[in-house]
Amino acid sequence: EIVLTQSPGTLSLSPGERATLSCRASQSVSSSYLAWYQQKPGQAPRLLMYGVSTRATGIPDRFSGSGYGTDFTLTISRLEPEDFAVYYCQQYGNSRWTFGQGTKVEIK
């Protein structure tokens, strides 16, 4: 099973700042199979990115994804108030999914 490790656990930033979230896999992940989700308290997850760098429908272009192999990054270019949330990476392989443990982006 591929284990995904996200860092940092918590990111304290101010609105307007740039956020860089990391997701590291224990084995190589196909680039087609890495996704990112956003979750706010009391809400279901929301798909942000899939295939590493493809934005899901309705996702603003301040969100971008990059990486390959075992190291992936989600970047939020300028944080808006609604971006403070928990972010999860997810990989698909051998008909199984795994999620990272999440990164909380909080207001500094």
Next chain:
Amino acid sequence: DVQLLESGGDLVQPGGSLRLSCAASGFTFSHYAMSWVRQAPGKGLEWVSIITGSGDSSYYADSVKGRFTTSRDNSKNTLFLQMNSLRAEDTAVYYCAKCLVGAIASDYWGQGALVTVSS
């Protein structure tokens, strides 16, 4: 609009059984794989299961394999999760979600159903 509505969440004793349902609308249900993902209180997301669009194949996390069964009724646009031999650690909000083509991720999620396993 795509809508997913889970039902069936409840309080159940350890060792008991429960069946969750997920009613889907707004898309051609049989064309898409569907997934179940759960979230224990205050914890992260944990993948539970995926079922193909036809229902011919389903896959499970090791933590639920042999105890949980995913099925679907494409004539009624409904997804099911049969949970047997429930344990305290199965306590979670269970989300159903529509998969993208290739089942690589889920683009629409239900609001979740709370399952509490406790005596």
